[in-house]
Amino acid sequence: MAYSDKVIDHYENPRNVGALDKGDEQVGTGLVGAPACGDVMRLQIKVNDDGVIQDAKFKTFGCGSAIASSSLATEWLKGRTLDQALEIRNRDIASELNLPPVKIHCSVLAEDAIKSAIEDFRRKQAAKRAISQPEAKPAEPPQASKPADPAAEQARVSEG
Amino acid sequence: MAVKLPIYMDYNATTPVDPRVLEDMLPYFTEKFGNAASRSHSFGWTADEAVNAARERIAHLIGAESGNEIVITSGATESNNLALKGVAEFYKDKGNHIITTTIEHKAVLDTCKRLEKQGCQVTYVAVGKDGVVDPEDIRKAMTDKTILVSVMLANNEIGTVQPIAEIGKITREKGVLLHTDAVQGLGKVPFDVTSTNADLVSMSAHKMYGPKGVGALWVRRSKPRVRLVAQMDGGGHERGMRSGTLNVPSIVGFGKAAELAVLERPAEAARTRAQRERLRTIIQDGLDQVFVNGSLEHRLPGNLNLSFAFVEGEAIIMAIKDVAVSSGSACTSASLEPSYVLKAMGVGDELAHSSIRFGIGRFTTDEEVEYVGKLVVEKIKGLREMSPLYEMYKEGIDLKSVSWSAH
Ligand SMILES: Cc1ncc(COP(=O)(O)O)c(C=O)c1O
Secondary structure, three states, rough: OOOOOOHHHHHHOOOOEEOOOOOOOOOEEEEEEEEEHOOOEEEEEEEEEEEEEEEEEEEEEEHHHHHHHHHHHHHOOOEEHHHHHHOOOHHHHHHHHHOHHHOOOOOOOOHHHHHHHHHHHHHHHHHHHHHHHHOOOOOOOOOOOOOOHHHHHHHHHHHH | OOOOOOOOOOOOOOOOOOOHHHHHHHOOOOOOOOOOOOOOOOOHHHHHHHHHHHHHHHHHHOOOOOHEEEEOOOHHHHHHHHHHHHHHHHHOOOEEEEEEEEEEEHHHHHHHHHHHHHHHEEEOOOOOOOOOOOOOHHHOOOOOOEEEEEEEEEOOOOEEEEOHHHHHHHHHHHEEEEEEEEEOOOOOOOOOEEEEEOOEEEEEEHHHHOOOOOOOEEEOOOOOOOOOOOOOOOOOHHHHOOOOOHHHHHHHHHHHHHHHHHHHHHHHHHHHHHEEEEHHHHHHHHHHOOEOOOOOOEEOOOEEEEOOOOOOOHHHHHHHOOOOOOOOOHHHHOOOOOOOOHHHOOOOOOOOHHHHEEEEEOOHHHHHHHHHHHHHHHHHHHHOOOOOOHHHHOOOOOOOEOOOOOO
16 A cells, blocks of 8 residues: 555654553543454543643554554644544545545544544543432443444445 | 565565576577467477477476476466366356365456356355365265366465365266366475376466466366367467467476476475474564464465454554565455455454465575564564554453444
8 A cells, every 4th residue: 555654654653652541530532443344443532621632542453544543633632622623524634644545434433533532531521420419320341432423434334 | 694675575476587587588588589380480490399398397397298288378367267267168068067165366266256157056165264175075065067176276375285186086086177276386385187186277487486477277188188168269379279479488487487396396395384484483482362374284385374463464564564475454455355265264354354474485585584573573562552452452351242333
């Protein structure tokens, strides 16, 4: 696969590889994709009290462009509010990295991962508020969430 | 000695032309340029003699009696097409059933697909987890309409060597023709048409240190005499079985490559097997969760196909970018489907995406093997540090228990 220099750069020097504490209330985790499909992304964000993403980390099982897409996503996430983060579109990632058409699904997965991490964070916050009232939800087993956006799912099917 | 980069470790895809082969070829481009079909002058006679000498060498490689049974083609794709289509058409009154396996090269499988559209019945016999077909399954697939069995000598992806001699006993007993795509096995494992009872054999020069674009189909001439319907009409070359002016320099090169394959096979097989085992040992000693795809026992000496759990094949190829290898991962194929061969053996999609084929050959050095082994261990460790799956595995999470969002 002939990749752009940006993909190669992110692949060879991935930014923000690692893990944040899943148990931390300020951390949201998104796990998307499937091993059988050849790509799984885990993207984590740490949100401060002002609702700004302070840190972001990823780990990805996948090809060069999947790794580059998630690396770029973590770079873009830092310093954004959650609403700003939700504005990141797979198109932006694909065009920044100049992904070849067969690799567009990697950028779709990165967008899903962002949404899924934010959703997880918001769920935790809601649960925290609920704790002050009695019924707290039990912790869920690890689960790769469904893509947040049906249009994105559509794109991913057609891209492979 | 420092190794020179890039390192070629994809000998199952193609091989460089051996310098001795090239040397033999060169005069046939220039001063000995005649058309082997020219009967009226010495230019033609010289070319014809060279072609016939090459035929003998090619026949000798497979233990065939005479070079007259060799039909020169443009490569094994054409040889496979000619064998299957030619037999199906000639014997159509006798039957229309063909038996093959699920791990054949596309040149056989897609030819079978076309024949099915034209009214043939094809049985695709499954292979075991070890990537080897059970001859009894071939026997069971036979019907009174079976005219041909086509099983490869060795697989191009996983290097497994198929029990052709045992299959040949069955086809001979049943009076059914046996074709074998021998491309990957020639010069690597012992093979001859007598002990295997093969009736048609496909060969390709570029997998055995000859030039690309030339191959052959050996067609048995007696006991039984195999007949074909030509698929290429024209000047009646190759006893009418394949028209077209012969590519003399390439055929000369193919002949030389065949001669070298006979001479060098024993030593070369031992050397490449030792190198393959060294590579496997370095990698498996250095890493956990690395799986060999396909039988190690029934295998080409220079082939190693490994799945590196929790990392994706294309990412591995990028990480070891100075080493030329190939992957069964979907991400490296145009179809976005992982390898059908690995699938046919029951390798799960996860591990198919994680597979890498290493092909060791005539010019592979021990230094290269050491270098590649160490590099792979280092790079896989790095990729696993980046893999959420490896982290989950290390935490004891059963990845199968996770409900993934399949896409
Ligand atoms: C097993 C097998 N059969 C057939 C072929 C096709 O041979 P050729 O490239 O000469 O057409 C190949 C090589 O790609 C092969 O590995």
